[in-house]
Amino acid sequence: xxxxxxxxxxxxxxxxxxxxxxxxxxxxxxxxxxxxxxxxxxxxxxxxxxxxxxxxxxxxxxxxxxxxxxxxxxxxxxxxxxxxxxxxxxxxxxxxxxxxxxxxxxxxxxxxxxxxxxxxxxxxxxxxxxxxxxxxxxxxxxxxxxxxxxxxxxxxxxxxxxxxxxxxxxxxxxxxxxxxxxxxxxxxxxxxxxxxxxxxxxxxxxxxxxxxxxxxxxxxxxxxxxxxxxxxxxxxxxxxxxxxxxxxxxxxxxxxxxxxxxxxxxxxxxxxxxxxxxxxxxxxxxxxxxxxxxxxxxxxxxxxxxxxxxxxxxxxxxxx
Numbered sequence: 001x002x003x004x005x006x007x008x009x010x011x012x013x014x015x016x017x018x019x020x021x022x023x024x025x026x027x028x029x030x031x032x033x034x035x036x037x038x039x040x041x042x043x044x045x046x047x048x049x050x051x052x053x054x055x056x057x058x059x060x061x062x063x064x065x066x067x068x069x070x071x072x073x074x075x076x077x078x079x080x081x082x083x084x085x086x087x088x089x090x091x092x093x094x095x096x097x098x099x100x101x102x103x104x105x106x107x108x109x110x111x112x113x114x115x116x117x118x119x120x121x122x123x124x125x126x127x128x129x130x131x132x133x134x135x136x137x138x139x140x141x142x143x144x145x146x147x148x149x150x151x152x153x154x155x156x157x158x159x160x161x162x163x164x165x166x167x168x169x170x171x172x173x174x175x176x177x178x179x180x181x182x183x184x185x186x187x188x189x190x191x192x193x194x195x196x197x198x199x200x201x202x203x204x205x206x207x208x209x210x211x212x213x214x215x216x217x218x219x220x221x222x223x224x225x226x227x228x229x230x231x232x233x234x235x236x237x238x239x240x241x242x243x244x245x246x247x248x249x250x251x252x253x254x255x256x257x258x259x260x261x262x263x264x265x266x267x268x269x270x271x272x273x274x275x276x277x278x279x280x281x282x283x284x285x286x287x288x289x290x291x292x293x294x295x296x297x298x299x300x301x302x303x304x305x306x307x308x309x310x311x312x313x314x315x316x317x318x319x320x
């Protein structure tokens with residue numbers, strides 16, 4: 001993928017502050033850097049998803065689901081390459097507490113871990129002897145447990161997986177970091193999608209992507225940190241909002257992939273009370289995002305065909 005290909009059709013704003021970074025509430029002004037604008041790092045994907053930052057190699061990985069590959073962008077050179085193909089229609093990605101890649105695979109209906117030597121370990125592909133649907137997004141808690149959502153999107157057609165039979169209700173799962181035991185932590189969500197913890201890990205947020213309108217739910221993490229309670233609607237996306245994946249910064253703000261349509265495409269930012277405070281406008285619907293860079297202050301956004309980036313005046317939560 002050449003630099004010429006990467007820049008085709010994209011014209012960055014030459015003025016600061018970039019008008020694509022919009023302040024919806026005065027509190028967002030402190031997060032917008034006056035001399036930072038939206039950049040496009042790569043394009044040519046069919047559906048970009050699941051970005052994850054690798055600080056030790058100064059690189060970003062993300063999934064291109066319909067093209068059945070995981071892509072890589074190198075911070076030093078700007079080179080874009082194929083990290084893995086086939087990827088089994090990989091979707092969400094994260095790193096565990098040992099720095100290994102954890103991946104949701106639609107086509108193989110499983111969660112995998114990439115070991116240091118490049119070999120693949122199956123973390124979870126069944127519950128109660130039945131196959132998962134198509135794991136979608138994943139996050140790793142500080143205790144090493146792996147939490148992931150399992151909607152049916154990957155088995156509804158051949159574009160992001162293959163047509164197959166659902167054997168389990170759609171749910172959110174937890175894999176114990178020490179024992180590998182798998183448990184259902186929420187089965188009351190209509191097509192669970194993106195998920196993330198609050199900075200103190202006392203709240204788990206989950207997108208309910210087939211609710212009308214879409215909603216972002218909040219649960220209290222209770223007891224031994226392995227159970228959820230207190231289900232509530234945290235954000236009502238309204239008739240046109242389409243939250244997908246999201247991440248949380250150190251102040252508890254939620255940076256959410258958003259769309260659909262010219263007036264909505266990009267990233268909508270909410271504070272810890274669920275109030276919209278900012279929006280980053282992109283020319284494509286944003287599906288998912290992550291914080292990275294040397295200081296975790298660079299927002300990487302997977303938006304349909306392309307990967308965009310923006311330096312912001314905050315940091316993503318360490319280890320997420």
